[in-house]
Amino acid sequence: MLCRHCQRVKSNRPRGLCWSCYYKPGVRELYPSTSKFARRGVGDFNGKSSPAAQPTRALPGTPEKVAVLEERARLGLSLWHPLDANIDAECGVLEAAG
Numbered sequence: 001m002l003c004r005h006c007q008r009v010k011s012n013r014p015r016g017l018c019w020s021c022y023y024k025p026g027v028r029e030l031y032p033s034t035s036k037f038a039r040r041g042v043g044d045f046n047g048k049s050s051p052a053a054q055p056t057r058a059l060p061g062t063p064e065k066v067a068v069l070e071e072r073a074r075l076g077l078s079l080w081h082p083l084d085a086n087i088d089a090e091c092g093v094l095e096a097a098g
C-alpha cells in the first residue's frame with residue numbers, strides 16, 4: 001500500500017502514511033487513524049506529545065477527569081498537566097475556589 005499522502009512511497013507508518021509524511025507537521029491530522037481499534041478509544045500514539053493546553057480542576061477518578069483525559073488523548077496531547085488538580089492539592093484547589 002502506497003502512502004496516502006504522497007502516493008510515491010510504500011507506507012510504513014500508521015494511518016497509511018510514509019515515514020516522511022507521517023512526521024511532516026500537519027499531514028497526520030489530515031488522515032484519521034485507520035486502526036479498527038481507534039473507534040473504541042484512543043489509537044496508538046507515537047511520537048512527541050504536546051503539553052495539555054489547560055489544566056483541569058477535575059479530581060482523579062471523576063467522570064469529568066476521565067472526559068478531560070479522553071479529549072487530550074484524542075488530540076494527541078500529553079495526558080497530564082502539571083497544574084491538574086490531584087488529591088494532594090485538593091485543599092489548595094478548594095482554597096483557590098473560595
Ligand SMILES: [Zn+2]
Pocket residue numbers: 003004005006007008009017018019020021022
Ligand atoms: Zn508519503
